[in-house]
């Protein structure tokens with residue numbers, strides 16, 4: 001007797017079922033993570049408790065969580081746009097890095113000579129433009145030559161990372177930084193202010209929230225948002241409706257890239273104050289933002305919440321890394337596991353799967 | 361099926377429906393658009409579960425939870441919208457739906473089996489062709505082959521003939537007859553009453569989700585059937601006023617178009633469409649009609665020739681530009697081109713008009729106006745929908761078509777291009793849409809329609825161009841030409857006069 005699975009689409013699920021699926025996939029994700037901890041000889045409940053007490057359990061933890069949620073919220077809001085248009089941009093990490101590099105360059109070039117608001121404005125614009133450019137190129141390759149954007153955006157991450165590494169040990173290496181792979185610090189006048197006793201650069205936080213709200217209205221209230229959603233749902237119908245595929249793809253990629261670039265600006269002007277190795281500038285924000293966008297159901301208002309949640313996991317991950325002596329990649333494993341379960345949960349929500357016997 | 365009830369979000373699609381089929385019987389299932397036919401059949405096929413009621417097979421109470429279980433019970437289904445995988449060959453598609461293919465060399469096994477069935481039922485098809493290369497009729501044969509492979513005792517066909525040419529329909533019915541003679545049963549859904557009368561032994565009629573009739577075919581006629589369906593008499597007649605031809609609207613000159621397969625599918629076609637005129641294009645599908653229409657509406661580039669609207673060229677302009685100049689289009693494949701199934705009804709109601717006044721300003725869509733427009737179409741074209749806030753895909757096939765036609769005709773376009781305008785519509789809706797087309801003509805609009813329904817073309821059109829292998833074999837006046845002559849032109853024999 002052979003067995004096989006039968007899979008049928010099931011579109012008529014309720015809101016309760018959707019929430020249950022979400023909760024269940026998070027629980028399953030944590031169970032698997034728990035097993036991993038067990039394998040390392042660590043009590044999983046203790047570890048999970050450590051994670052969340054590390055991130056949400058103290059005022060220091062919460063402040064750090066808010067700090068790390070800024071690039072996540074910013075980047076994920078941009079990703080909701082491209083993902084709704086079914087342009088699978090997984091190159092946010094590279095776009096963020098390029099935005100960071102552009103912001104640094106502007107600050108170092110004109111930071112001393114021009115009034116600081118103007119400099120900050122230019123930093124923002126350049127970060128957005130370079131982030132956008134880094135997304136537009138794969139978008140163009142996709143729309144014109146049908147080159148798979150998953151591959152190209154992924155590859156562009158490596159190019160951006162190598163470029164930044166090269167800049168900070170080569171041409172941009174700071175004169176004041178001796179042996180370190182750092183650029184010079186940006187002038188104090190263009191550093192972003194923090195909330196007291198924290199690293200929360202509130203200017204970027206407010207910008208991220210405002211832009212998320214604007215993107216929400218863009219998606220659901222404007223002509224362009226409508227065209228993105230039509231293109232994503234049915235490309236043939238989009239063509240029939242006179243929607244220009246090239247233009248729409250380029251524009252949505254640009255928005256997503258610009259948002260990632262802005263996140264890069266925030267990291268430079270609010271946290272690091274100089275460009276340095278890519279791993280330090282971004283602790284995988286561009287990748288984590290993919291999960292944030294997904295968990296937020298591609299709704300730029302919900303991604304504010306899911307961004308905060310995942311920032312908590314990042315912070316908690318750092319905490320257990322230190323206190324339990326776990327390797328640095330732990331957080332990535334953590335995030336990856338949760339993403340896998342979210343996708344599985346979504347699949348089971350939208351399909352009905354049954355095990356069947358096959359008549360021989 | 362006993363006392364089947366199924367509701368979607370509180371509205372009943374099926375309400376205490378009873379239906380039975382004996383072996384070797386062809387049962388006709390009739391009902392207006394949205395009456396619940398497809399829903400009922402999806403329940404039998406295991407795609408939906410009924411809220412209450414039971415299904416009995418050979419007297420045994422069974423619970424069908426998914427299509428696989430129904431296949432094991434010997435039930436096969438050909439859906440209203442085909443479910444084949446485009447970029448695969450016929451053979452692969454059949455193998456995909458067939459769980460018992462051997463692990464090694466499935467190709468050889470399936471190929472042999474295709475050949476036996478092809479011979480037995482006269483179903484000829486090249487197993488190595490890709491699905492996208494096939495006409496609707498050929499795709500349907502693949503679906504039938506899939507069902508035969510599973511040795512279904514009961515085959516459900518949901519509007520199999522809506523997309524077929526008359527000849528393909530005749531072939532289909534001879535296959536059905538052969539299946540019946542071998543003891544298979546068939547449930548046939550159709551809006552064409554003559555097909556039901558000619559091929560079924562019994563009919564069940566649904567209305568608004570309830571059974572309103574169940575009789576032997578000998579006890580009913582087309583009139584009583586349509587009365588059962590809609591509750592009033594409907595006689596499809598064409599009241600066409602004689603009107604002088606107006607100004608020239610569309611002018612197609614020496615058009616040449618290359619198909620996806622790289623062949624010249626439109627070969628030197630020229631014709632004009634005028635105000636106060638309905639121009640029809642007849643022909644067996646796959647003879648270039650689709651490519652011709654796509655070129656006129658901007659979806660495809662021409663190789664040479666010219667298309668002009670009110671004297672200015674629209675050749676190879678974008679679909680948006682052409683639409684802005686006053687051309688609207690009811691596309692041939694409604695699910696693929698005409699709608700976005702996952703977006704809401706009101707969002708679909710402005711598809712392609714969304715960018716223009718009054719629905720949008722420079723940037724924003726005016727959702728109030730959009731919703732008002734959607735309500736307007738739904739009311740005017742009696743689209744049966746629970747509300748405008750549900751996804752488009754929850755509409756029945758015919759109601760999707762009504763919404764598309766309504767959307768394209770509602771703002772009185774100077775030129776309406778419609779492929780199969782009444783495809784999948786019930787008699788009432790067909791009557792209404794035809795009236796609307798004729799009204800456009802009277803108001804001074806130009807209408808270009810493609811149809812395989814010759815009677816429809818002859819009834820509606822002022823002139824009919826007959827297409828064969830990419831060329832016009834004739835442009836005729838239907839009021840003075842016999843149907844047989846048009847039929848001959850469709851097979852490439854240029855008997856009639858040329859224009």
Ligand SMILES: Nc1ncnc2c1ncn2[C@@H]1O[C@H](COP(=O)(O)OP(=O)(O)OP(=O)(O)O)[C@@H](O)[C@H]1O
Nearest residue numbers: 368373393394395396397398399754755756757758
């Ligand atoms: N998935 C769904 N969600 C919500 N409503 C649905 C769904 N499927 C069908 N309906 C509703 O159920 C009713 C019956 O639909 P059904 O598709 O069975 O009609 P039908 O008789 O096949 O019509 P047609 O001749 O147009 O194909 C319709 O009003 C439709 O809107």
Ligand SMILES: [Mg+2]
Nearest residue numbers: 398440756757
């Ligand atoms: Mg139907």
